[in-house]
Amino acid sequence: xxxxxxxxxxxxHFVYLSAVLFVIGVVGVLTRSNAIxxxxxxxxxxxxxxxxxxxxxxxxxxxxxxxxxxxxxxVAAAEVAVGLAIITMIYRNTHSxxxxxxxxxxx
Amino acid sequence: xxxxxFYFIAFVTIFFAIMVVVSKNPIHSVLYLxxxxxxxxxxxxxxxxxxxxxxxxxIVYAGAIMVLFLYVLMMMNLNAIAEQKRSVLFKxxxxxxxxxxxxxxxxxxKDANLQIQGSALEAEQRIGSIKVLGYVLYSKYxxxxxxxxxxxxxxxxxxxxLGKKDNSTKTIGIEPVK
Numbered sequence: 001x002x003x004x005x006x007x008x009x010x011x012x013h014f015v016y017l018s019a020v021l022f023v024i025g026v027v028g029v030l031t032r033s034n035a036i037x038x039x040x041x042x043x044x045x046x047x048x049x050x051x052x053x054x055x056x057x058x059x060x061x062x063x064x065x066x067x068x069x070x071x072x073x074x075v076a077a078a079e080v081a082v083g084l085a086i087i088t089m090i091y092r093n094t095h096s097x098x099x100x101x102x103x104x105x106x107x
Numbered sequence: 108x109x110x111x112x113f114y115f116i117a118f119v120t121i122f123f124a125i126m127v128v129v130s131k132n133p134i135h136s137v138l139y140l141x142x143x144x145x146x147x148x149x150x151x152x153x154x155x156x157x158x159x160x161x162x163x164x165x166i167v168y169a170g171a172i173m174v175l176f177l178y179v180l181m182m183m184n185l186n187a188i189a190e191q192k193r194s195v196l197f198k199x200x201x202x203x204x205x206x207x208x209x210x211x212x213x214x215x216x217k218d219a220n221l222q223i224q225g226s227a228l229e230a231e232q233r234i235g236s237i238k239v240l241g242y243v244l245y246s247k248y249x250x251x252x253x254x255x256x257x258x259x260x261x262x263x264x265x266x267x268x269l270g271k272k273d274n275s276t277k278t279i280g281i282e283p284v285k
Contacts, residue, residue: 019216027205040176051147060223070160
């Protein structure tokens with residue numbers, strides 16, 4: 001059965017909520033210069049997409065969307081492990097996680 | 108009741124998400140992000156009837172991934188080094204860019220017809236339950252599930268290799284750290 005919430009709240013409002021969360025993540029990536037906070041903003045964007053997938057999955061009564069959310073979580077966990085290892089290595093070498101200090105690979 | 112609860116949770120989620128981006132202290136950012144994930148999980152569990160995804164979200168995101176972030180942040184002691192300030196013009200242009208992206212998303216979705224056409228699909232079971240999800244995951248999506256375990260193995264090896272102490276003093280441009 002379709003969840004009760006869809007009788008009063010249209011599916012568009014879930015879409016707008018996840019769009020707003022995604023945009024907040026984008027603004028975080030653009031404005032901050034701490035590499036860890038940029039990474040956290042990327043996690044926020046991934047969660048916005050997860051929210052969209054779960055709401056459409058329960059609206060259409062199709063479990064495939066929620067299965068996809070599990071795979072996104074698995075990829076995000078792997079990405080965080082490798083990414084934080086890279087940031088730790090950069091911190092060990094340059095004593096900073098500021099992305100302005102990481103611009104040495106200019107062409 | 109459920110409707111007002113949805114809007115309340117939505118506004119709290121957006122507030123915490125904004126606090127993640129604007130707070131000065133990175134540790135506060137991590138804690139606000141944990142609260143954002145809790146709010147999103149509340150949405151899954153109470154609104155969307157997706158209990159298993161909600162629990163996994165709390166355990167994996169709020170429990171494991173954010174603790175990893177907190178661990179790395181506390182290991183680095185970033186409070187000693189202040190974050191370099193971006194100029195006000197840069198911040199304003201970033202906010203305008205984000206606002207325009209939101210505008211494009213909303214404008215594209217405004218005319219989209221997202222309602223279910225005709226009679227809705229009536230599943231006999233609650234699709235968010237462990238029973239249904241487990242059945243689908245281990246039958247139809249078995250191969251991706253196994254590939255995900257290989258991905259985890261690769262990520263684990265990669266993290267260990269990257270995090271290993273490097274004895275040769277190769278550095279990225281700056282003099283070696285004592």
